[in-house]
Amino acid sequence: MSVNALAEQTSIKSDIEVLIVEDSVHLRRLMGIWLENLGYKVQLASNGREALEVLARSKISLVISDWMMPGMDGIELCREIRKNPQDHYIYIILMTARSFQADFIEALNAGADDFAPKPLYHDHLVVRLRAACRVIELERGLKAQHDRAKELYQQMENELEAAAKLQIELLPFDRKYGSIDVRSLLVPTSFISGDCQNHFPLPGGRVLAYQADIAGHGIRAALLSVTLQRVLTPSFCCWKNGEVLKAEQIVDRLNDRLLSKTDTPEYFTMFLTIVDPASGHVSYCQAGHPKPVLLHSQGAIEWIGDGGFPVGMLSEADFEEGTCQIAPGDRLMIFSDGVTECPAPSGELLGSHRLTEILNMLSMEKEAIGTNVEVQILEHLKAWHGSDLFPDDVSMLSIYAVKEK
């Protein structure tokens, strides 16, 4: 192949900046002319130290350096370049008259990529430049892809963060319905959450309060949680004549409405209650959700519920209703499984027995339990986990019958 044909194949490489490091003025200039004729942008240095100065101020992609030079030689220059990694790869060709195996190994270990034998011939150099350009262009392509991926990831992260904010805004405000005080707490695991809670008054004076935990994590879970919050409204809970459905009928209706038709069912567990503030009567439906606890004003702790089908999983699921009574000073606490399944640093899960211990401890401190028990449980949970970044969404809903003063 003629030199011109070779030059054509290397094409114009004006975007690749080359640094020539050579102590012989004559050879340095000659190489400079060769490379400029091939279309490269060229910088010159007469030894390693000068080369480092040029590298510091220009965006050099390719270094062609003599091996033997006064001051800093080619090997040392390689080591210096590799010592401070740049944001792009610098390809290094060492020029040498040496031919011993050990010399090549030393140079490769120092960070050289290729060698050009001295005396230097134009077309030998051109072939090596082509090899260098292939590597440099590959690296540039990969870097561009990497940067693009990083940019997209950042964009997604920003959007998730915005979604998480919206989701927090969807959470109900703590509020009182007559003598019933309903409070909620939600700590999402990573931005958006699959747990959700809500409460609202029903026609006739009773209150609907629920907590749900959507299976899985991330965007799909969050979207289903938003759908649930949109669907489950006071009118959804009533017959056409305005009469309120029973707890298990509401869950059954939800199951019909949100039944998953995907291969792997998208479903959620929930604990749904209908509370009568006047009497303290609670009817509930436990749909695969962990057992809630009834904290009696006298300190007794009672776990309630016998389990039940999750919602959206099976069309043939039938749901059952249970009832309990909250007297003034009593509190019904609903937890997501992120509480009992919260791991200690050792990996051991909290479990319902340790949650019972925590609740026992809190109900000893009578003063405390009357107020923000969910926040206190959260503090215990952080201590158990050794951090406040939980691996699963942690949520609690507290339904408290206010004691008359």
Place this chain on the structure above:
Amino acid sequence: MLVEKDIDSHTKLVTLDTQRLDVLNAGTLKRQIQSLIEETPNRLVMDFHTVNFIDSSGLGVLVGLLKKAGAPDRLVICNLQPPIAEIFGMTNMDRVFSIYPSVDEALAAKAG
């Protein structure tokens, strides 16, 4: 994540080779069991004795596989550790799946 053993021409025993069945490996389990369901004529017995944690994604995949199998005795489960049995109980999945205390009982149930 599965160790397979042919019991006879109609029955296959698969032992889960993991302690956790969760969002990270549920998809792999789904693919592997799905193809086994297709190639096993009668009965797939899943031995869960290694598993001590299952999350909602894991449970969802199991239900999806049971639907795929078409009948409860085509995909049966045995050897549940107490925490897993508790979750099956809490979600009524003990009514949906055929669950046996041991491999032997799961295999014998077929003859009976």
